[in-house]
Amino acid sequence: MSVTINSHQLGRLIARTVDHIGDDLIPALYGIRLDADTEYLYAVATDRFTIAAARYRHHEPDSENTAPAVPFARTIPATALPALREWLRTMPGHDPVTVTPADGRLRFTAPTGELAITIDPDAEFADWRGLLRGVTEQTPTTGEPVFPALGTRLQARWKSADGVVRVRATGDHQPVLVVGEEFLGAQMPTRTRRDGFSTDTDTLATLDDVRTAWQDSLSTGPAITPQTALPTPPQARDEASKAISEVVEDLLKQVLHSTQHLTAADTSEAIAAHATAGVTAWTAYRYLDALHTADPHFAATVVAETAGQLDDGAISEWAWDAARAAGHDPQQWHDALQESQTRKQTAA
Template structure:
């Protein structure tokens, strides 16, 4: 029996669409969860993705005996972020009812369909235990506790309620309470669908064949993978603090001091400048254009250190004190 499975193009496209928004972004030190995990167990194909803040698991039943292919042996491969657009485009090029066969190789996933074959890089490295994660989440709720049914298209209406919101829901037909900064809102659940799970016990029953037995071990979403290696970005919580940071580092560079910004810090400042310019352009395009023109003149003048020194003085700082503190030699006690 080969490590291959067959399902319709519609179902594979649905799995990718449902999980792709939850995959960790490339380049942030979380290579283990960068992309979408594709797993087959002989009866279903699963797509799993997480960014440590959300997790999504979608499944589709494989085509079985009497249809284009027998289900193959179980396999698991991770299609990393840079390959996802290619995979989705290839699947979308097929009719929804087209049968697509997935075969797992050592470091590739091979897809075969009416429009040809796609051989895409896919790793077999260890992935987080999503089954244990789901068991933990279900165990945190009463088995007979009532579920509420929501329309997901309404969730986007809360994105401007605040950067962080607090929610409460007592279950059943009571509304969801949403609290933000100087904001409070309600969302009514939809009427229960008798064909869908009504309790967590029902949900576990619907997924028991996919999840397997509960070992009792806990796995929390925030700990599915280690934290990425920390980077020492310059931080500021207020406009004056960021202004001071920028002036300090500008003077450090122009003075040729040893503690000039690191590459990470330079990247952070460049990104900060972009975000601030974008916000200024949205708020006042004319002021943004005038500021860029003025900045260009100053950069062409070449005396950035003088401009920064003058700006620091105008804002009430003591740039000489900064320079003295940076240049002060370290004292070593004599033995």
């Protein structure tokens, strides 16, 4: 009984669900449930008011290269999670980690070491599959418009679910469905406001109540959409893009422009320059697309950091330091380039 996943993906499964762990008053919910089947490894946590399940496909159904994992389900105690997360941070993200339940422990084995966590192999956990299936199959209530009351403290727990999530509310007293990339969750509506009063007696319990209460404040202007009401600040032409969507657009535009210029170039130097620009832009796009698929949050961080480095204007220094850190000799590259340029000038 074991499953293998790289350390980055295992850490991400934990990060996406850790905020939903229950407190120690209910031991069965005081941790993250690792649940493996023959195709996915799931991380699940619930505090009874929210439930979150993230998954990672560790085995393709039609793959013939490796044998599928034997299903298992174990709960990692909340008290052991800091040690596990710190252990994962000490290794490269691509390192494989094999998770094996045995002898009252959950063993995490990597090329550089092993971590064993004591667990209760018989610990019960909520039927998370049944709970989330029930939420996905909810039918909308009839009558009044759906206007559930949601605790804002609980809403903050979805910050690590995904960069963007979809939500579905089907009734005032039914759980709200939260959907992200390889992520499924739900939040229960609340019946009590933060001040202790029941929402059933709230004067703003319906949309009509809200319109009535705000009518005098909002009636001085026409109803318009935010897209037309709120201006978008222009991006300076000399600033690098900080949003993934903008970077993707810039890279693909560069590929198409370079291809167009390539066919119209009249010198070998121009042809080489346009070809290099197009190939580099396409390569960067494919890498960014793969990174965004693996971890949208990390991709956004890398794009923002890269924009800062480009705006700094010292990318040659950044590249020099990166080359040395990777074990290369940038001085040798520099000398070889100068020698090549000198030969060309001499030949001319």
